[in-house]
Amino acid sequence: MAVSASGTIDLGGKTVHRLGYGAMRITGPGIWGPPRDHDEAVRVLRRSVELGVTFIDTADSYGPFVSEDLIREALHDGSGYGDVVIATKGGLTRHGPDVWPPLGRPEYLRQCILMSLRRLGVERIDLWQLHRIDAKVPREEQFGALKEFVDEGLALQVGLSEVDVEDVRAAQAAGLTVASLQNRYNLGDRRAEDLLDFCERHGIAFIPWAPVDAGTLARPGGPLDAVAGNHPDATTGQLALAWLLRRSPVVVPIPGTSTVAHLEENLAAADVELTDEEFRVLSDAGR
Template sequence: MTDRPLDPAAAGTWQLGDRTVKRMGYGAMQLAGEGVFGPPRDREEALAVLREAVELGVDHIDTSDFYGPHITNRLICEALHPYPNDLTIVTKLGARRDEEGQWLPWNDPDALEQGLRDNLEHLGLEAMEVVNVRIMGSGDGGVVPTGESVARFVEPVARLREQGLVRHVGISTVTRGQVEEARTICPIVCVQNAYNLANRGDDALIDWLADEDIAYVPYFPLGGFSPLQSETLDAVAKDLDASPFQVALAWLLQRSDNILVIPGTSSRAHLRENIAAASLDLPEDALERLNGIAD
C-alpha cells in the first residue's frame, strides 16, 4: 500500500460539545480481550497503541466502562493520565456485562449514575466531557419498542450534567424522532449509530444532524457486508493501492463533514493504517462505485 501521511487532522475537524476535535479518532473497544471481555491479549501493546495514537495527534478517544468490563478505561488511565489538555474522552452508559460476557441493559437512574461514577473512577476524571446514553430496552435484542419515550434514559444523565459530572450528552442507537425528543430534555452534541457504506439507513438522519451542527459517530464501519459488496470494496481498494478498511473509513469521512470516525485496534501497525485513511482522497469514479454498493 502507498505510504500516506499519518495526520488525523487531514480530514478536518468538527465540534463535539465545546471542543473542536479531529474527525479521525480512536475507539478503545478492541483493547479488551476476545469478545470485548477480559484482559487484552498483549497488555503492553495495548498501552503502546494508546500512547502512539495521542503522539500521532488523535484527540478524540471513545470508550466505555463496560468494555472488559473496566479494562479499557483502566488501560487508558495508565497509558495517558494526566491527560493532554486537548484530549477529549467520550464514554457511553446504558449497558453492563454479566459473568459470561453477555451485554445487558443497565439504564435505570441508579445504574446510569453508578455507571458514570465507575467511568470517572477508572479513567481518573472528575467529570466526563461527553457521555453517550445507549438507548437500550429490555425487549427483543435490547431494542427500545417504537414509540417508547427516551426520557427515562436521558433525564437521569441530564441531571448528572446539572451536577457537573457530565459536560455534554450524546445518544446512541436512536432514530431522528428520539433525537428530537432528547433535545427537549437537554442539548445533544452527538449521535452514535451503526452505519457504513453498505448499510445506509441513517442517510437522512446524518444530513439533518449536519444541518443542526450535531456530530454523527458511526460504528461497525465494515459490518454487514455481503460477499458481492465486499468484492466491490476490495476492487476499489486495489485500484487506489489502499486497504478495504482504509477505503471504508475514507468514504465515511467524505460522506459528510459532521461524521467522526473512531476505528479501533489493538495493534500499532493497524492504528497507523487507520490514521492514514484520513489522507486518502477518493476520486469521483471510486465514490460512484462505492455508493452503488448500497443499491
C-alpha cells in the first residue's frame, strides 16, 4: 500500500498526505479511559506513520486526555513529531462515557490548548480546532479566543468542527483565518455537502469524521456492494474512502481504528481507483 497515492494538501504548515488517521478509537469504551490493549494502541500509531500517514487528528476529550498521551508516548522523538502534523481539538467537557457537553468560555478554551501543549510535548499546536461552538457563549468570543491562540503562537493554524457556512463566514468576519473544517460526512451522509463545496472554493481543508460509514448504501445488493464486485480485492470501507478522496482535493479522511490489521486495511484505500462511472453511481446514490 502507498498512502502517498492519496495525494497531498498543505495543513498545519506542512504538506501532508490526504489519507490520515483519527485517534479517537485508541481509548476505552464510550471514548472513556484507557484502551483495552495499550500496546496495540501504541503499535497502531507507530504503524500509521510507518505506512506514510503524516496527519493525525485527536482531541483533548478523547479519553479524556488518553489519546494525546498515547500519541506522545508512541511518536514524540524528543523534540516533536517530525513531518507528522498532530491536530487536536478542545471545547468539550467529559462527565462520563459518551457524554460530551460543550464549554466555549474563552478561559476554558485557553486551558484546553495549554494542557494539550503540555500533553503533546510541543511549544505550538500545528492545527487546533474548536470541537463544537458552545451555544451558551457568543460565538464571536470563541472565535476571538482562537485568533488569540494564533497571534500568541500557541497554534500555527486553527479550525472549526460541526459548523455551517454561516458560522464560517462569521468566524472570518471576526478576523479568524480558518484552515480546516471538520464535519460528519461520508458516502451515506451528505448533509455537509454545501460546506465541502465552500471549502473547495476557498481552499480550506475539509476533514470528514465517520468517513467509512456508508449506511444503507453498503447493504447487500446496494450500490456500494455492486461497485465492490468490480474490485474483488477491496472492501466496501476502502471503496467509501476512495470515493471521499476523489470527491474533492480538499478532503482529508481520517478513518480511525484500534487495531493494526484494520489500520492497514483502511490505508490501502489510497490504492483503490474508481472509474468515472463508479464515482458517478456512488455520488448519485448518496444524494
